[in-house]
Amino acid sequence: MKTLLVAEYRQDTLQENYTELIAFAKRFGPEMAMFLVGNGSGELPRFQGPLYLAEASECGEYNPGLHKRLLQDVVKKQQPDMIVFCHSSYGWDLAPRLAVGLKAAQISEVVAEQDGKLTVPACNSKLSRTVEITDKPVVVTLQAGAFPLGSDPDGTPEIIAVSAEYTGNSRLTGYEAAERTGVDLTRSEVIVSAGRGIGKPENVPIIAELARALGGEYGASRPVVDSEWVEHNRQVGTTGLTVSPKLYVACGISGAVQHLAGMKKSEFVVAINTDRDAPIGEVADVFAVADLKQLVPVLTEKIQAR
Amino acid sequence: MKILVCIKQVPDMESKFKIDGDGLWYERDELAWRMNEYDEYGVEQAVQLKEQTGGDLTVLSIGPERVKETMKKALAMGCDRGVHISDDLCHLRDSFEIGSMIAEFAKDKGFDMIFTGMQSQDRGSAQVGVIVAELLEMEGITTIVGFDYHQHRITVRRELEGGVKAVVEAPLPAVVTCQLGLNIPRYPTLPNIMKAKKKEMVTVDGDELNRVGSLQQPGAMSVPVKQGGGLYLDGQVEDIAERLLAIIKEKTSVLA
Known part of the structure; x- marks a missing residue:
């Protein structure tokens, strides 16, 4: 199965959770590609395969309308069977937009995989649902920490620069740091x-x-x-x-x-x-x-x- | 300003859950039902926006007859009318189908602002609000913990990992999905509960709004196998405390 992994970049930093995408995708075979809106001259994912890279300086760290369009183009080129996100503030925001665009099913917050079937939690993890992938492509998001890579990631990606024209209406104007005062x-x-x-x-x-x-x-x-x-x-x-x-x-x-x-x-x-x-x-x-x-x-x- | 807030009725998460006869969902008899926690923040924010702008606020819920009980709470909190989309099988539908039903209802109503919870406590897909935004071609912003409205524009704070917040501005119309802690949801007062009984409650047949079907099969529901091999202490409080103290002394160095 061909997978497309969607890595994350936030506050000028590549997010380490891309390794969990790799760990999950390995279960479906070696054919994987990655997508990142990041910084080509900064840290890149260590990974062997094509990396579709858009520049955050041009596309914004959060501009879901544009990121969706970039991804749709990549999906057309790459023809993945499964598009994998982390179930994170970036992933759960972007994944459903792509899924609607592709008319694809989305399976959210996957915690386990067995024989190609995916398990997701329900009712505060008191129950779980096991879902079969019936149609392709399918969009999935992974629960944080559910698929640790277990070793250091390695490889050098083959970079394919991508860009798209779209001026969205919503705009990220800045970040506010978490409150960290008093007791530690x-x-x-x-x-x-x-x-x-x-x-x-x-x-x-x-x-x-x-x-x-x-x-x-x-x-x-x-x-x-x-x-x-x-x-x-x-x-x-x-x-x-x-x-x-x-x-x-x-x-x-x-x-x-x-x-x-x-x-x-x-x-x-x-x-x-x-x-x-x-x-x-x-x-x-x-x-x-x-x-x-x-x-x-x-x-x-x-x-x-x- | 026309405002819509979408709410879901869910079981109390402290319930003892059993699997339904068809193996696809939890058994729904004998559960205590309440408003999805995330949606309470959505209702509160919608009511605040209505109060600020003098707008008109509709609350919508999809489900069987019993969801009207939960809608009454939203009406008592300050929504102007309820739209009950009657559907006994909504628990078997995927997020795309549910989102499509909401979008089908909302498409020609001219809502300026739609609030949803960021996810439901039972299914937890975190998809429906975004799907509604996409289908209606409105701005969609998820996981908000701050909301300000000014002259047909909103400034919201998205919650990111580690407690960092991203400040996002957008023009209306927009859909936002509400995270816990966005505000402090009000308790309905007795006079408002009485007033709510007189508010309009429209029922729409879910089949009339359902034109797409699900993209995903429901999947088999199960009770996860317990992973934790911890020791369970039952009995009198005095005995439990005694045993806990002994265990803490033996297994950790903190009382050394």
């Missing part, structure tokens, strides 16, 4: 994180208290930060921090993949949750099936009394 969780050896299960902001102190008793810091999952119960600089997950403490205690956190991506490298993970089917169980070394509002204060007391 990435240095903490113990992190106790609060999830939606804390129920109300008044319960944040019981999480902070356990963190203090364990000599660490408290963090939070996205919903807690979105509700403004905890500051953004304590958010763990894809759009927050990636942490790897010696001990991570997830309190009332269901374990959405975006959260897991930020903490699964922790050395030891304790989950406290009333729902024993919560996906946080996938990464927990110990799973206490309990209401954190009852268990955490008791645990804190026992640690303090030690």
